[in-house]
Amino acid sequence: MKRIFLTLIALSLLFCACGRNTNTPDITTVSNKILNALESKDDLTLADDDFLENNLSSDDFIDDCKIYIGDNKEIGILKLEENASKATAERSLMEYLTNEASSISSLITLYPSDALNEKLGRYQNATVVQKGRYLCYFVLPEAETAKAKSAFLEALS
Amino acid sequence: MRFNRVFLCLLCCMLICNGCDKAFAANTEAAQEVNEGEKEACFLDTLTFLGDSTTAHMLLRAPLKGGKDSKQIWATKSRYLNLSSRITYEKIICPENGQELTVAEVAGITRPQRLVITLGIDYGVYYYRNDLDTFGYYYEKLLDAILAASPNTNLILQSIFPVGKNSTVITNDMVDHANGVIAEIAARRSLVYIDAAAVLRDAEGYLKADYCYSDDGIHLTASAYEAIFENIKNYETEVKAKE
Numbered sequence: 001m002k003r004i005f006l007t008l009i010a011l012s013l014l015f016c017a018c019g020r021n022t023n024t025p026d027i028t029t030v031s032n033k034i035l036n037a038l039e040s041k042d043d044l045t046l047a048d049d050d051f052l053e054n055n056l057s058s059d060d061f062i063d064d065c066k067i068y069i070g071d072n073k074e075i076g077i078l079k080l081e082e083n084a085s086k087a088t089a090e091r092s093l094m095e096y097l098t099n100e101a102s103s104i105s106s107l108i109t110l111y112p113s114d115a116l117n118e119k120l121g122r123y124q125n126a127t128v129v130q131k132g133r134y135l136c137y138f139v140l141p142e143a144e145t146a147k148a149k150s151a152f153l154e155a156l157s
Numbered sequence: 158m159r160f161n162r163v164f165l166c167l168l169c170c171m172l173i174c175n176g177c178d179k180a181f182a183a184n185t186e187a188a189q190e191v192n193e194g195e196k197e198a199c200f201l202d203t204l205t206f207l208g209d210s211t212t213a214h215m216l217l218r219a220p221l222k223g224g225k226d227s228k229q230i231w232a233t234k235s236r237y238l239n240l241s242s243r244i245t246y247e248k249i250i251c252p253e254n255g256q257e258l259t260v261a262e263v264a265g266i267t268r269p270q271r272l273v274i275t276l277g278i279d280y281g282v283y284y285y286r287n288d289l290d291t292f293g294y295y296y297e298k299l300l301d302a303i304l305a306a307s308p309n310t311n312l313i314l315q316s317i318f319p320v321g322k323n324s325t326v327i328t329n330d331m332v333d334h335a336n337g338v339i340a341e342i343a344a345r346r347s348l349v350y351i352d353a354a355a356v357l358r359d360a361e362g363y364l365k366a367d368y369c370y371s372d373d374g375i376h377l378t379a380s381a382y383e384a385i386f387e388n389i390k391n392y393e394t395e396v397k398a399k400e
Contacts, residue, residue: 043257048245051246054242069243071248106284107237107239111210115235
């Protein structure tokens with residue numbers, strides 16, 4: 001009985017340690033996998049820290065982040081702090097995406113156009129995916145979103 | 158008799174010389190006029206323009222050298238350019254190769270001597286109407302990005318143009334407040350600030366009806382662009398003094 005008990009403790013400690021070391025890949029690996037899955041990535045520009053600071057109240061929950069901006073496209077890969085509240089992070093991200101959609105709406109009142117309507121639709125229907133310590137969002141055409149999401153999940157599997 | 162001949166010869170010579178002097182003077186004056194004309198035309202030709210839709214429309218209606226094929230205009234494919242947090246990521250068409258690149262990338266490739274920036278009407282003026290610090294912040298972020306890529310470019314900040322009575326969303330109060338920010342940035346950075354408002358406004362402060370190209374009260378006619386160009390010529394000495 002004692003032996004079984006000790007074995008169980010040892011096993012549980014082992015699993016516990018495994019759980020802690022989830023082999024979270026670094027953000028460059030994740031972002032490269034996503035970008036490589038896209039048809040075209042040449043038009044995407046990596047946003048600077050300033051963009052992050054001014055658009056996402058990130059200090060509390062983001063450990064590292066890469067946001068790629070293109071014409072009517074955007075991809076955000078956020079690596080959360082280890083103890084960050086995923087709900088808070090997701091709420092902040094949704095708030096950012098809503099603000100972007102609202103700013104595009106106000107532009108449409110000035111310059112109604114199909115291109116802007118399409119852009120608005122993409123921000124309104126942005127896909128947000130969370131896995132492990134990563135929170136990702138995709139403002140892409142539908143087909144590209146599916147590829148990016150799949151690459152993201154694969155990178156973290 | 159012999160004396161008479163000598164006298165007549167001298168008289169003829171004097172008359173001929175006098176005629177030559179006058180002709181020379183006339184030619185010199187004409188040459189000076191031509192040079193003045195060339196000088197003015199040349200100054201405008203040395204300018205590159207970056208901006209939102211009011212700048213993009215210059216390709217269609219402004220008296221540019223090269224007309225629609227002019228390489229003096231930096232604008233986006235869609236023609237609008239938003240002054241927002243993503244201003245440094247917006248892609249404009251590079252006049253040199255037709256590629257869509259960021260403003261800084263185009264600046265790095267073309268390294269313009271003088272760049273006139275007229276920015277804000279498409280978006281910033283309205284969106285940041287209650288947050289002028291942010292308006293100024295992103296305006297300067299763009300300036301910094303351009304100068305990092307092309308340090309010797311003489312940046313010239315032109316006021317945002319006034320809007321007409323038809324403008325339903327943007328008001329001239331918003332434009333004036335944003336222009337206050339731009340003028341302050343120019344003064345602080347020792348850049349030339351071109352005030353275009355005075356030549357475009359009517360007695361009530363609106364964009365003159367003759368200058369309104371479209372019902373939105375924002376876009377400009379060919380005659381408005383002529384007035385803007387005439388106004389810019391007045392800043393030639395000030396612009397050159399910064400170089």
